[in-house]
Amino acid sequence: MHGGDDLLTKLLLVIAIAAAGVAIFERLRLPAIAGFLVMGALVGPGALGLAPPSEDVRGVAELGVVFLLFEIGLELPLASLRRAWRTALAAGGLQVALTISAVGALAWAAGATPATAVVFGGLAAMSSTALVVRLLQERGELDAPHGRLSLYILLFQDLCVVPMLLGLPILAGAVPAAPGPLALALAKTGGALGVLFGVAYFVLPRVLDRVARLGSRDLFSLFAFLLALGGAVAAEWLGLTLAVGAFAAGLVLGSSPYSHQLVTEIGPLRGVLLGIFFTAVGMLFDIRESARLWREVLLFVAAVLPIKAAVIYSVAVYALRNPRRVGVMTAAALSQTGEFSFVLIAAALPFGLVSPDLQQIFISGSLLSLLATPLVLALAPRLLTRSSERPRPARGSDAPAQAHVAIVGFGNTGRTLARVLRTVEIPYCVLEGNASTVAEARSAGEPILFGDAARRTTLERLGLAEARLVAIAISDPLATRAAVSLARDLAPRVPIVVRTRYVAEVDELHDVGATIVVAEEFEATLDLLSSCLRALGLPGEAVERLADQMRSEGYELLRAPPSLLLDPWLGELLRHGAPEWVEVPAGPAVGRSLAELALRTRTGASVLALERDAAIETNPPASARLAGGDRLLVLASADSLEQLRALLAGTA
Secondary structure, eight states, X not given: OHHHHHHHHHHXXXXXXXXXXXXXXXXXXXXXXXXXXXXXXXXXXXXXOSSOOOHHHHHHHHHHHHHHHHHHHHHOOHHHHHHTHHHHHHHHHHHHHHHHHHHHHHHHHTTOOHHHHHHHHHHHHOOOHHHHHHHHHHHTOTTSHHHHHHHHHHHHXXXXXXXXXXXXXXXXXXXXXXXXXXXHHXXXXXXXXXXXXXXXXXXXXXHHHHHHHTTOHHHHHHHXXXXXXXXXXXXXXXXXXXXXXXXXXXHHHTTSTTHHHHHHHHHHHHHHHHHHHHHHHHTTOBHHHHHHTHHHHHHIIIIIHHHHHHHHHHIIIIISOOOHHHHHXXXXXXXXXXXXXXXXXXXXXXXXXXOHHHHHHHHHHHHHHHHHHHXXXXXXXXXXXXXXXXXXXXXXXXXXXXXXXXEEOOSHHHHXXXXXXXXXXXXXXXXXXXXXXXXXXXXXXXXXEESOTTOHHHHHTTTGGGOSEEEEOOSOHHHHHHHHHHHHHHOTTSOEEEEESSTXXXXXXXXXTOSEEEEHHHHHHHHHHHHHHHHTTOOHHHHHHHHHHXXXXXXXXXXXXXXXXXXXXXXXXXXXXXXXXXXXXXXXXXXXXXXXXXXXXXXXXXXXXXXXXXEEEESOOTTOBOOTTOEEEEEEOHHHHHHHHHHXXXXX
16 A cells, blocks of 8 residues: 555656646747656756656656557548658658668767667657647748648658667667578567557457447547557567557557547547656756766767758758758758657667666757757748858749739649639749649749749749739748748839738738738638628628728738727628628519519618619619519618518518
8 A cells, every 4th residue: 555655646746747847848938848858857866856766657657658659640640641652751761761870870989889879860860749840830830841841751750660669679689680580570570560450450440430339438438548558568469569559559540530539538648648758757867977978968969969950951952852941941840859769768778778878868968959949940040041052043934024923832822823814814924942843834834933932043033023913822931021022122113912821920021021911811710700791691792891991901800809899980881881782582572563662661771773684774763573583782781681681582
C-alpha cells in the first residue's frame, strides 16, 4: 500500500510540474514541450532535487509514447501523401539521409563509435511536428510553399520512426552482423510486421464496426484504449516494440470511418501521459553535468543544428528547385529536434547506444533548439529582406504587351482570372514559381513566366509599369507582402489587387501598397451572412448593398470587437426599401389585376415594372392582370416584401 501511495505521490508531483510548465510557457507563447522539459529539469535530481526520477514514473511515461504514436498513426494524412508522395519521398528522404550522414560523420569525428554516430544522426534528423504545425498555423503559413514542404518532410520523419526503432537492436549488436543471422532477424521483423498489419487491417476495422453499432459511448471509449494498448502489447509479443505496435494500429485504423472519434477518445489521456513523459525526460537533465560539458553542448547548438538547417535548405532549393525564400523558411521551421528524438533516445538507452554524457549534451541542446525555434522563424523573413542574392534567371516569353493585366500566381484564382480575361480579349501575362505548373501552362499556350514573385528583377519582366492592373494571388504570405511592395515601387500608379487568406494580412498589405485586398476569411463570412439574411426574407439588393459597404470600409465591421454595436447607417441599408424582383407563383393572385390585389395598400410595396415572356413593361397600369411566372420589380422594405410574397402566394 505504501508503494502505491509513493507512486501516486510521484505521479501527482510530475503532473503538477507538467501543468505548471504548460501554463508558464503558454503564457510566454513558447512550445509546451519545452515547458515540460524545462520544468522537469528544474525539479529533477540535477537541479532542485524535488522529484527524483523513478522506474515507476518512467513506466507510466512510456504509455504517453504509446498513445502519441497511436494518435500520430490515426491522423497521418495518407491521402495527402498519395497525392504528393514524390515530393514527400524526395524531400523527406534526402533530408533524413543527409542529416544522418552529416551529423553522424561529425559525431564519429568527435570520437563516437559508428553505431552511436548513426543513432545521434537519427536523433538530429527528427523535428517537432507539434511545435512546427502550431507555429505555422499561428503565422498563417501552413498553406504557404514552405509550410507545405515542411509538412511533407515532417510526414516522412514520422514514418521513419518505425524503422529507426527496429534498427536499434541491430546497431547495438544484439543481432550478429553476419549475413545469415542478419537476414534471419530482418525476416522475423518483416514477418512480425506483416502479421501485425494484417490483423490490424483485416480484423480490427470489423470489430470496431461491431462495437460502434452497439451505440454505447462508454464501450467505444474503452475499446479505443484497448486498441492502442493492445497493438503495443501484441507488437512486443511478436518481438517488436510497444511504440511500433501502437503506430501500426493507428496507421491502419486511420483510414476507417471512426478515426476521428478514436482521436477524440485517445487525445485527452495522451496529453497527460505525454506531459509525464517529457517531464520525466527533463528530469534526466543535470545542470552540473551540462556545465561540465558546455563545450560539447555549444558544439551541438553551433554545429549540429546549422548542419541540419543547411541540409534542409539545400534539399529545398537545389534538389527541389524552390525559391531561396522557401528554403530559408523551411530550414528555420525544421532545424530543431523533436518529440520523436526523445522517443528514440529513450529507446536507445537500454541498448547502451547513448552514453550519459551524450544524453546530457543532446537534452541540453534540444532544450535550446526548441526554445529558439519561434524566434528563429520570426527572424528569418528579416534575414531574407536584408540579404542579397543573384536572382535565378526567369524562363519564359518576351516582355508582355502594353496595357495588359499582370497575374502573379497561377493557382485556381489565377487560372480563373486568366480564363475570364481571355474570354473578354484582355491581354495578360502570368508569373508562377512552380516549374511544373509553368511547363503545363506553357504547353497550353499561356503567356507565362517562371520566377520568384519576391524578386524585383522577376517582376520587372512582367512590365508592371505599362500594366492596366496587377493581380496577386499566391499562397505564401511573405512572398505576397514582398511582391506587393516591389510592384508598388515598380508601378506607382497601377492598381494592385491582392488575395490573402487571413485577417491579419489586410492592413499590412494596404500599408505596403495594395489598392484592394480580398480576404478569403472575410469573404466567407460575408457569403454566410448574405445567405442567412436572404433566407430570412430580406431583399437581395439590400443584402448585396450591405456586403458591398462592408467591403468598401475594409471589413471594419468584421474586425470590430463583438461588443461593438452595428453602425445604425448599415442597419438602414437592410430596413429601407431597394428594388427587388419578385416572381408571381401559381396561386390566387394569378388572373387578378393590380388594382384588385391592392398591393400598395395592403403591403406598402410599389410596383415599378412587370416582366412577362422576357418583355418588360415599366409602370404597368392598375388594370394589368398577373399570370403565373410573371416577375414584378417592386420597391419595398423587408417587412413589405415579406407581406407581398405572402399575398401573392395566398398565405397572407
